[in-house]
Amino acid sequence: MTWMIVGLVLFLGTHSLRVYANDWRSSRVSAMGEKPFKVVYGLISLAGLALAIWGYGVMRENPTMLWNPPLGLYHAVSLFTLPAFILLVAAYVPGNHLKARVGHPMVMAVKFWAFGHLLANGRVGDVVFFGAFFVWAVVLYIRSRKLDRAAGVSYPPGRMPATVATVLIGAAAWFLFARYGHMAVAGVPALPGS
Template identity: 50%
Template sequence: MALLILGLVLFLGVHSIRIVANGWRTQQRARLGEMRWKTMYSVVSIIGFVLIVVGFGLARQHPVLLYVPPVGLRHLNAPFTLLAFVLVAAAYVPGNHLKAKLGHPMLAAVKVWAFGHLLATGMLHDVLLFGAFLLWAIVDFASARRRDRADGVVYPVGTAKGDVIAVVAGIVGWAVFAGWLHAWLIGVNPMG
């Protein structure tokens, strides 16, 4: 469990710098240069991610049950995750209404993904992983929206074409991940 926690602290910590120390972040980027800052940021992120993956895998070998979710809640995870994939696609597809409305659909996707998984799982390692990501995404989304308002950021208006591309890409990504990759990478078949 210690590796999982350390990974979460590193990964979410480096992704929280803008929330807690945006001025310091700006100073460091200027002092170090954009490429060096991004390299250091990426290295810490990758180390944190690897520790999360390894720590989660180790924690799954010694599960601690906190609660047993009702079967109905477990089934709700599929539509939550589908929505999360659409939101991820919306973060990258230009000119869609989700990006125009939310500003930060990737953070909204993390919230939806983590919440859905908390409904479907009840082990301590699951609650640590998904709870940490949910809490981080809630705080980061609010912080990013506050920055947008303060900076007068306006996102481009969405189009039907952008919406269709984001939705189709999200559905295809979700189908591939839920139907095949989740079982292969994580060892759990969400469709089974």
């Protein structure tokens, strides 16, 4: 579990720099240059993600159970992961209502994804892994919105075609990943019969 925690600290820490240490980040960008900073940032972030995932996999080999979630919670994950996929797509489709409304749809997507997985997984490592992402997303979202308000940031109003495209692409991506990808990535089916 140690490697998983180190990975989480590296990955979530690098993804918190702009919000919690923007002055330090800016000084590093000035000293190193934009491209070299992004390379180092990307490598640290990627190493953190790889360590977190590897550590999570190792933890699953000898799990310590905190609780056994009821079957209904296993199915309830879909209620959280579907909007997570839609919000993730909303981060990239310009001019949609979701981005205009929530401001930081990717962080909101992480929050939905992590919370859904917390409900359905009762191992200590699951609670640490998904709990870290959930707490990070909640705190980062609140902080990001506060900074937006202080800076007078406003998001352009959404357009219906972009919003419809966001929902359709997100729902299709969710279905395809749940049906075909989750088993390959996580080793467990996300949908019955997958």
